[in-house]
Amino acid sequence: MKRTYDPRRIKRNRSYTVQRLAELYDVQPNTVRQWIKKHGLPVLEGSYPTLMHWKDIRDWLIAWQAARKWTCAPDEMSCFSCQGPRKVKAGTFRIEASNKNTFMLHGQCETCDGPMNRSSSQAKIGTDRANFAPITTPHCAPIIAHNSNADSPLNPSL
Numbered sequence: 001m002k003r004t005y006d007p008r009r010i011k012r013n014r015s016y017t018v019q020r021l022a023e024l025y026d027v028q029p030n031t032v033r034q035w036i037k038k039h040g041l042p043v044l045e046g047s048y049p050t051l052m053h054w055k056d057i058r059d060w061l062i063a064w065q066a067a068r069k070w071t072c073a074p075d076e077m078s079c080f081s082c083q084g085p086r087k088v089k090a091g092t093f094r095i096e097a098s099n100k101n102t103f104m105l106h107g108q109c110e111t112c113d114g115p116m117n118r119s120s121s122q123a124k125i126g127t128d129r130a131n132f133a134p135i136t137t138p139h140c141a142p143i144i145a146h147n148s149n150a151d152s153p154l155n156p157s158l
Helices: 018-024 027-039 052-068 125-132
Strands: 016-019 051-053 076-079 084-087 094-097 104-106 116-120
Touching: 016 018, 016 052, 018 027, 027 052, 052 094, 076 116, 094 125, 104 125, 116 125
Parallel strands: none
Antiparallel strands: 016 051, 076 084, 094 104, 104 116
16 A cells, blocks of 8 residues: 655646546546545635646645654654654663665654664764664673682683
8 A cells, every 4th residue: 555645746737536536546447536535635615526727736735644654853753653743761772874875763652662664875874873872781890800819710811
């Protein structure tokens, strides 16, 4: 199922019927009717069959698709299970090289443990690494024991 529709496919100075718009975007006519009823696709009043002006369709498609996009903060990725931007669970962040200029950032959602992805460029990878770096808590330095007994298991010369 296609979820984005190219507004440039709409021809200028034309009116479209439900059937013609459905054919143009390879969807069912009922999908176009749902766009009209549920999502507010403007129609020409008093026309039968239902007609839509080209400019109204193009403007509506651009606005509708822009409203459906997720905007992530620098320390968030898109979670497809939660359907929105979420923070990455500590310790699950990893970077994979797609090619020499692009990287894929992977992690698990803090909320639902679902997989999360985000792409990054060579120029942004340092910033992304800093944003998603695991938070470490300060801890004490290890205790080094010194024992002059040669048979002791703490003697580093063994």
